[in-house]
Amino acid sequence: MDKENEYKEMFLAEALENYEELNKLFTALEKNGNDKKAIDAIFRITHTLKGNAMGMGFDAIAGLSHVLEDVFSEAKNGSLILDPGLFDILFKANDKLGELINAITTNEDVKYKGIKTKLEVFLRNVKKPIGTEGNKIETKENVANIEKSLTSSDMGSTFVVSNEREKVESEEDDNQPKVIFSDLVQIPVRKLDGLMNLVGELIIERDSLIARGLESGGSTSEYARLQRITSDLQYGVMDVRLVQVGFLFNKFHRVLRDAASLEEKKANLILEGTEIEIDRNILKIMSDSLIHLIRNSIGHGIEKPEARRLAGKNEVGSVYLKARNEKDSVIIEITDDGYGIDPNAIKKKAIEKKIITKEFADSLTRDEILQIIFEPGFSNAEKITEVSGRGVGMDVVKRATESIGGKISLKTELGKGSTITLSLPSSMAVKGALLFELNQQEYAIPLTYTEAVVSLKKNDLHKVSSGIIANYLGKTISVIFLKDLFAMNSFDELYQENALHKSYANCKAENKLEVMVVSYNNKYFGLVVDKLLQQKEIVEKTLSRPIDTLDLFSGATILGNGSVCLVLDIAAIANVCFKEKFIKKV
Amino acid sequence: MENKDTATLEEVKKEAAAYTKKNDVGERMQLIIFKLGKEEYAMNIDQIKEVVITPRIAKVPQTAMYIKGVANIRGNIIAIMDLEERFNLIEKTDQPNSETIANYTLVVESEEFKVGILVKEVPNTLSVNTTDIDSSSEIIRYTALDERCIKGIVKSGERMIIMIDMFELLAIDEHVKKVNTI
Numbered sequence: 001m002d003k004e005n006e007y008k009e010m011f012l013a014e015a016l017e018n019y020e021e022l023n024k025l026f027t028a029l030e031k032n033g034n035d036k037k038a039i040d041a042i043f044r045i046t047h048t049l050k051g052n053a054m055g056m057g058f059d060a061i062a063g064l065s066h067v068l069e070d071v072f073s074e075a076k077n078g079s080l081i082l083d084p085g086l087f088d089i090l091f092k093a094n095d096k097l098g099e100l101i102n103a104i105t106t107n108e109d110v111k112y113k114g115i116k117t118k119l120e121v122f123l124r125n126v127k128k129p130i131g132t133e134g135n136k137i138e139t140k141e142n143v144a145n146i147e148k149s150l151t152s153s154d155m156g157s158t159f160v161v162s163n164e165r166e167k168v169e170s171e172e173d174d175n176q177p178k179v180i181f182s183d184l185v186q187i188p189v190r191k192l193d194g195l196m197n198l199v200g201e202l203i204i205e206r207d208s209l210i211a212r213g214l215e216s217g218g219s220t221s222e223y224a225r226l227q228r229i230t231s232d233l234q235y236g237v238m239d240v241r242l243v244q245v246g247f248l249f250n251k252f253h254r255v256l257r258d259a260a261s262l263e264e265k266k267a268n269l270i271l272e273g274t275e276i277e278i279d280r281n282i283l284k285i286m287s288d289s290l291i292h293l294i295r296n297s298i299g300h301g302i303e304k305p306e307a308r309r310l311a312g313k314n315e316v317g318s319v320y321l322k323a324r325n326e327k328d329s330v331i332i333e334i335t336d337d338g339y340g341i342d343p344n345a346i347k348k349k350a351i352e353k354k355i356i357t358k359e360f361a362d363s364l365t366r367d368e369i370l371q372i373i374f375e376p377g378f379s380n381a382e383k384i385t386e387v388s389g390r391g392v393g394m395d396v397v398k399r400a401t402e403s404i405g406g407k408i409s410l411k412t413e414l415g416k417g418s419t420i421t422l423s424l425p426s427s428m429a430v431k432g433a434l435l436f437e438l439n440q441q442e443y444a445i446p447l448t449y450t451e452a453v454v455s456l457k458k459n460d461l462h463k464v465s466s467g468i469i470a471n472y473l474g475k476t477i478s479v480i481f482l483k484d485l486f487a488m489n490s491f492d493e494l495y496q497e498n499a500l501h502k503s504y505a506n507c508k509a510e511n512k513l514e515v516m517v518v519s520y521n522n523k524y525f526g527l528v529v530d531k532l533l534q535q536k537e538i539v540e541k542t543l544s545r546p547i548d549t550l551d552l553f554s555g556a557t558i559l560g561n562g563s564v565c566l567v568l569d570i571a572a573i574a575n576v577c578f579k580e581k582f583i584k585k586v
Numbered sequence: 587m588e589n590k591d592t593a594t595l596e597e598v599k600k601e602a603a604a605y606t607k608k609n610d611v612g613e614r615m616q617l618i619i620f621k622l623g624k625e626e627y628a629m630n631i632d633q634i635k636e637v638v639i640t641p642r643i644a645k646v647p648q649t650a651m652y653i654k655g656v657a658n659i660r661g662n663i664i665a666i667m668d669l670e671e672r673f674n675l676i677e678k679t680d681q682p683n684s685e686t687i688a689n690y691t692l693v694v695e696s697e698e699f700k701v702g703i704l705v706k707e708v709p710n711t712l713s714v715n716t717t718d719i720d721s722s723s724e725i726i727r728y729t730a731l732d733e734r735c736i737k738g739i740v741k742s743g744e745r746m747i748i749m750i751d752m753f754e755l756l757a758i759d760e761h762v763k764k765v766n767t768i
Binding site: 201204205439441442485486487488489490491541543544545546547549550551552553556558562563564565566 | 641699
């Protein structure tokens with residue numbers, strides 16, 4: 001289905017819901033005319049409906065709901081008293097609304113102008129101050145006025161109106177309001193999650209069935225159909241969970257506006273790629289982070305109008321929020337054309353906040369300094385403002401991104417602006433992973449972290465202080481024997497002497513060492529494993545108590561042969577092993 | 587007054603009958619009995635999901651010794667633990683490969699998660715009266731572990747069965763781990 005139809009379908013579903021809701025509220029209001037809540041609700045619903053319809057270009061629906069909105073805006077202010085006479089018109093108007101919504105699919109021609117004019121005239125009369133009676137207006141008189149104006153006031157339009165009114169009336173006589181069914185079903189996400197889990201288990205079972213079949217001499221072709229159907233099912237369920245990023249992005253206009261007005265800055269939000277689809281749960285997890293990033297780009301990025309003018313920039317800053325697909329992931333970029341990030345300011349702040357020592361700071365490269373903004377406890381804002389200081393820091397954004405297997409990176413140029421790039425998986429259900437063997441057991445590393453696989457010899461590796469280094473594509477990288485990490489009772493043993501040299505000491509010079517080069521935060525390091533196995537799609541499950549607090553593993557998956565394969569948490573390993581090297585504790 | 591007296595008497599009789607009845611069938615409890623070391627242990631049957639032949643266990647590094655790893659039991663990834671090791675019940679005279687003869691896994695289930703416990707023999711069930719469970723404080727309870735996790739001693743003929751609560755045990759261990767990391 002193309003995008004436009006999909007939008008249309010969603011509009012229809014929502015509009016129908018609005019229509020049903022209005023019917024309910026009108027009925028409630030008719031029984032109790034003083035129901036303030038109902039009046040507010042009707043005002044809100046008609047307002048939304050008007051907005052949605054305008055966005056979709058359904059002028060008729062927009063027009064009619066606009067008039068209804070006006071009526072209830074008056075009712076809200078108390079300048080209009082709702083009485084039984086009016087409800088007939090309101091119900092008819094709502095019926096028309098329902099017919100109009102229905103007509104989007106049936107392409108039926110619905111006459112609505114009569115009822116719309118009726119309401120408009122009614123409103124016009126309300127707004128005219130009538131004598132000393134003040135705002136209290138008898139509806140009966142109003143209705144009479146409407147009838148009068150329909151026949152007598154300005155001739156040009158009246159002709160059309162009354163003409164239509166006749167049609168409307170004749171239609172309504174034999175046309176009872178229809179019960180309208182939407183073509184869309186709303187499903188609680190919980191049920192979708194359940195389905196997704198079942199599909200995941202089905203895939204595991206399928207793989208294990210095929211593995212067994214092959215062992216007993218079968219051929220893969222026997223399972224081709226099973227393979228295809230289960231794959232289709234899997235992608236079908238995944239597809240159902242996808243939503244367009246636009247649904248979230250569109251809410252950010254308001255976020256940006258509020259942030260900008262608080263900071264007395266001017267900025268526009270420009271959206272791109274709103275039609276890109278992503279798993280609903282991923283979007284939900286990232287929504288707070290994205291709000292934070294938008295606020296940040298106003299709080300820290302965009303300068304005040306005067307400063308911008310002085311810098312020769314347009315007074316109104318621009319914040320771009322772009323989404324695009326790249327292979328299996330969705331890339332979301334937040335770009336501002338503001339001041340950019342000054343590494344020296346970061347450095348100063350980090351030393352002040354005792355995140356790093358001065359000596360150590362001087363040894364860091366520009367990129368490494370910029371990475372400090374992702375450290376917990378670092379907030380560059382001079383004072384905590386309402387815009388950027390809400391307790392969510394960049395470290396939280398980073399953690400949220402990594403928790404779903406995504407990556408975050410930062411590019412900035414002083415005076416020109418910054419770009420934060422989030423690389424997110426489009427679906428959480430299945431991810432690619434590289435399997436390897438260590439101590440006769442299988443483990444997996446998600447493909448998001450793997451860079452390359454190299455084969456080295458012992459004399460390619462060099463002991464340097466407590467670690468081991470090697471040369472990879474001209475770069476010096478740290479190498480860790482995973483065996484050493486696994487042999488520890490806890491990461492505390494890292495501080496013991498030679499903790500990372502044990503396996504190195506044991507390995508023979510002529511043996512080939514399989515090294516997986518992984519990257520995290522643009523930092524590469526190597527992990528020595530026993531044997532590399534294949535690349536595979538896995539369904540990762542989180543570990544439950546009592547082993548849910550492990551740093552080494554993010555979860556586990558079940559392989560085709562039924563055995564459990566643990567999934568390495570590269571982010572956590574990198575944080576633990578290189579934290580001390582990167583940022584020294586004070 | 588006389589009337590009232592008879593009524594009271596009848597009430598007392600009824601109450602007594604109800605009491606004996608309750609003692610006969612009412613407060614019976616189903617237990618699962620399994621051996622750890624040389625002792626018999628018991629758990630409430632409501633906590634037990636199933637008993638399976640121990641599947642292949644994947645070792646999990648950097649966990650406590652008694653956590654043997656994780657295994658796939660009916661599509662669920664479950665932590666497998668050895669309570670003999672946890673309770674220091676392995677005697678030096680035991681075969682060093684005592685692990686290999688832990689043929690069965692008892693799957694214990696709470697509302698949020700499941701764990702597996704290694705046992706050597708197929709566990710039995712036993713129906714006891716709650717009055718046969720001695721939960722008085724006369725048993726030596728030095729540690730918080732004993733206090734919270736040992737629910738009492740079940741007397742059944744000559745047998746003395748130690749009744750434990752698995753989830754209290756896990757909660758204590760996790761708490762200790764947390765305190766240590768802080």
